[in-house]
Amino acid sequence: KLEMAKMFGATEVILAEKDDVGLIRASAKVKEMLGGRGADYAFECTAIPALGAAPLAMIRNAGTAVQVSGIEEEITIDMRLFEWDKIYINPLYGKCRPQIDFPILMQLYKNGQLKLDQMISKEYSLDELQHAFDDMLAGVNAKGVIIFS
Structure with missing residues (x-):
């Protein structure tokens, strides 16, 4: 990390x-x-x-x-x-001021200056929810993401 x-x-x-x-x-x-x-x-x-x-x-x-x-x-x-x-x-x-800050954050993301995708270290299906929580508590990932199909 x-x-x-x-x-x-x-x-x-x-x-x-x-x-x-x-x-x-x-x-x-x-x-x-x-x-x-x-x-x-x-x-x-x-x-x-x-x-x-x-x-x-x-x-x-x-x-x-x-x-x-x-x-x-x-x-x-x-x-x-x-x-x-x-x-x-x-x-x-x-x-945060959502009306002001979110458009700025979106533009930074679109320009590649805000590296959100790179923060995701693992994706989990909804069936793997317990595994995702276990990994989170163990500090395995930077960010784990639940993917909803």
């Missing part, structure tokens, strides 16, 4: 260690890569509640942490992670 991230525009990637609680060590690597200041933006996309605050540890002062995966349960956050003037947002659909 790290190589796939590079294919889609990531300039640097870090493989976090499973025992890195809250991704604190990974955050230190991010800050080291950026000369000690942290990222302007960091996104949590895992839907793992224990990582809900991880982007706060990776951003610079006045940076923005974005909760993308929609964690919908109580989590504990060390308030020191908010120092200084850090912003934490949980936008619905990334604050």
Whole structure:
């Protein structure tokens, strides 16, 4: 998945260690890569509640942490992670404005600048629904797609 991230525009990637609680060590690597200041933006996309605050540890002062995966349960956050003037947002659909943004996204896709087809790592029939869920939970695919005949 790290190589796939590079294919889609990531300039640097870090493989976090499973025992890195809250991704604190990974955050230190991010800050080291950026000369000690942290990222302007960091996104949590895992839907793992224990990582809900991880982007706060990776951003610079006045940076923005974005909760993308929609964690919908109580989590504990060390308030020191908010120092200084850090912003934490949980936008619905990334604050998308469908009437404005969808035509732009469609044009980017048509021009080959938005690589949606390349994100699909496996297609499943409706009869393979359980297999698709099992693969999703195991992290096998970047994106699995159910094909309806």
